Amino acid sequence: GAVVSQHPSWVICKSGTSVKIECRSLDFQATTMFWYRQFPKQSLMLMATSNEGSKATYEQGVEKDKFLINHASLTLSTLTVTSAHPEDSSFYICSAPPGSVATEAFFGQGTRLTVV
Amino acid sequence: GENVEQHPSTLSVQEGDSAVIKCTYSDSASNYFPWYKQELGKGPQLIIDIRSNVGEKKDQRIAVTLNKTAKHFSLHITETQPEDSAVYFCAAIRGYSTLTFGKGTMLLVSP
Numbered sequence A: 001g002a003v004v005s006q007h008p009s010w011v012i013c014k015s016g017t018s019v020k021i022e023c024r025s026l027d028f029q030a031t032t033m034f035w036y037r038q039f040p041k042q043s044l045m046l047m048a049t050s051n052e053g054s055k056a057t058y059e060q061g062v063e064k065d066k067f068l069i070n071h072a073s074l075t076l077s078t079l080t081v082t083s084a085h086p087e088d089s090s091f092y093i094c095s096a097p098p099g100s101v102a103t104e105a106f107f108g109q110g111t112r113l114t115v116v
Numbered sequence B: 001g002e003n004v005e006q007h008p009s010t011l012s013v014q015e016g017d018s019a020v021i022k023c024t025y026s027d028s029a030s031n032y033f034p035w036y037k038q039e040l041g042k043g044p045q046l047i048i049d050i051r052s053n054v055g056e057k058k059d060q061r062i063a064v065t066l067n068k069t070a071k072h073f074s075l076h077i078t079e080t081q082p083e084d085s086a087v088y089f090c091a092a093i094r095g096y097s098t099l100t101f102g103k104g105t106m107l108l109v110s111p
Helices: none
Strands: A004-007 A012-013 A020-026 A034-037 A045-049 A067-073 A076-081 A090-096 A113-114 B002-009 B010-014 B020-027 B033-039 B046-053 B057-061 B062-067 B072-077 B086-092 B105-110
Touching: A004 A090, A012 A020, A012 B072, A020 A090, A020 A113, A034 A067, A045 A067, A045 B033, A076 A090, B002 B086, B010 B020, B020 B086, B020 B105, B033 B062, B046 B057, B046 B062, B072 B086
Parallel strands: A012 A113, B010 B105
Antiparallel strands: A004 A020, A020 A076, A034 A045, A034 A090, A067 A076, A090 A113, B002 B020, B020 B072, B033 B046, B033 B086, B057 B062, B062 B072, B086 B105
């Protein structure tokens, strides 16, 4: 099946610094990618929809200035957590639908962010 | 918007037994229903999916059934193995909108 690669798999950063997470579609082009956040023992919460060549669409309650999304190419979307604080510590996951069937989605491995 | 309910939240079975996880959805226009398996510290992995024009789909030990009238779909795992232990999520989607996930089921298969 389609492969989505996410990097890094884990990161520890100090409060106030920024962290960038990359999401790549390895064997297909993705005009749309999705970013999720997952707290322990909870389901995935959609944060934003990343659109290649245009602005991301954020879900209600998600600060767009806090979570910067860039989708500069058909195979790469990045999520930057700016001025990170301990409450931003979470598991961040991206997904991308392959081909023209936009309903299917394959997920990256996830990134465990710990802000100390 | 769409609402997906998933039950049970935890499920413990003995190795070799069958496991069934059920989901209901609210939007009758939803037409795609995937199931994901998530192991600890990893992203969700698509294990099986079904579209609204199909009532049942099977892949080896895994099967999914869909009842559009009742708006519910179920995951069936037969001959469970310890490596099946994980959290399973159902989801529903209509057309090209975003996925709506259930809250997940933690499946524990004891040897």
